[in-house]
Amino acid sequence: MALSIKSVVELNNGLNMPLLGLGVFRSQAGEETRSAVRTALEYGYRMIDTARIYCNEKSVGRGIKDSLVPREDIFITTKLWKDDFENPRRGLEQSLERLGVDYVDLYLLHWPFKGYCQAYLELEQLQREGLCKAIGVSNFKIHHLEDLKAHGASTIPQVNQVECHPLNAENELLNYCRKQNIILEAYSPLGGEGNTLLSDPRIASLSDYYKVSPAQLILRWNIQRGVVVIPKSIRPQRILENSQLYSFELTMDDMDVISDINANLRRAYDSDKIDQRPASTFPKIIEEE
Numbered sequence: 001m002a003l004s005i006k007s008v009v010e011l012n013n014g015l016n017m018p019l020l021g022l023g024v025f026r027s028q029a030g031e032e033t034r035s036a037v038r039t040a041l042e043y044g045y046r047m048i049d050t051a052r053i054y055c056n057e058k059s060v061g062r063g064i065k066d067s068l069v070p071r072e073d074i075f076i077t078t079k080l081w082k083d084d085f086e087n088p089r090r091g092l093e094q095s096l097e098r099l100g101v102d103y104v105d106l107y108l109l110h111w112p113f114k115g116y117c118q119a120y121l122e123l124e125q126l127q128r129e130g131l132c133k134a135i136g137v138s139n140f141k142i143h144h145l146e147d148l149k150a151h152g153a154s155t156i157p158q159v160n161q162v163e164c165h166p167l168n169a170e171n172e173l174l175n176y177c178r179k180q181n182i183i184l185e186a187y188s189p190l191g192g193e194g195n196t197l198l199s200d201p202r203i204a205s206l207s208d209y210y211k212v213s214p215a216q217l218i219l220r221w222n223i224q225r226g227v228v229v230i231p232k233s234i235r236p237q238r239i240l241e242n243s244q245l246y247s248f249e250l251t252m253d254d255m256d257v258i259s260d261i262n263a264n265l266r267r268a269y270d271s272d273k274i275d276q277r278p279a280s281t282f283p284k285i286i287e288e289e
């Protein structure tokens with residue numbers, strides 16, 4: 001069946017997750033995030049990706065209410081930050097309060113911080129209680145995922161959210177996740193803020209050929225691989241552009257041309273070294289009004 005803005009992937013617990021969502025990392029708390037969320041929902045997006053550390057969950061909740069789209073039609077993701085790894089219940093309950101909802105659709109461990117196996121076991125309990133419909137992880141490598149099993153996880157994570165775009169295709173991890181029935185979700189699907197990917201001449205020539213923008217071309221590449229994408233923008237025109245991915249289809253050959261760009265070039269921090277990252281380099285938590 002042809003893909004559309006309504007397309008979903010089925011998670012390993014039977015829940016449907018949209019293939020496209022709006023990311024809100026670095027969207028300012030307040031009107032900037034609130035109106036980006038409202039605009040995206042008005043354009044037909046049905047998924048929003050936030051996190052405790054983005055400090056904009058209240059604004060996300062307000063944008064959702066403004067949109068008048070029923071809460072149950074929206075897939076909301078948030079993430080557990082390291083401060084709450086020893087108390088995931090508190091982390092989730094406080095996120096729910098800020099978002100103004102009584103469950104999230106997906107709750108992720110933001111990074112494999114120290115204690116991630118125990119924190120994951122607690123996410124399983126929160127899921128059993130219905131506080132989150134699906135659970136998963138972010139920035140996990142294969143060995144982190146294997147570690148969960150070795151430490152008694154009774155469920156496979158539904159989702160692993162990692163940096164993924166043509167310069168960092170994550171082929172090995174994607175193959176592993178497919179075999180394990182874990183959905184790979186691409187963060188920084190446009191290459192992230194200040195990226196050069198969108199001006200890459202190989203992307204430019206193909207986007208000219210398909211008469212689409214570079215952003216549309218590379219988002220489409222990921223969704224054709226079955227990878228969920230959550231591009232961030234605060235600009236209505238780009239929010240719309242990033243959702244118009246369904247009037248064209250990349251041929252297998254052109255999928256390969258884009259895949260060949262891969263250089264395993266990750267911009268994010270190495271998750272194996274995340275516990276050594278100096279505390280001063282993490283974003284500071286600023287409470288929203």
Ligand SMILES: NC(=O)c1ccc[n+]([C@@H]2O[C@H](COP(=O)([O-])OP(=O)(O)OC[C@H]3O[C@@H](n4cnc5c(N)ncnc54)[C@H](OP(=O)(O)O)[C@@H]3O)[C@@H](O)[C@H]2O)c1
Binds near residue numbers: 190231
């Ligand atoms: N789990 C994690 O550790 C993690 C880490 C990073 C991100 N994420 C999630 O993934 C989401 C997306 O990743 P990201 O924000 O890092 O990067 P991204 O979505 O790849 O790129 C966002 C950047 O591209 C610009 N942009 C958006 N649409 C564009 C278009 N059509 N043409 C040209 N430029 C465009 C945005 O600027 P404007 O806003 O000015 O349009 C922004 O500077 C985040 O917002 C967050 O929800 C998760």
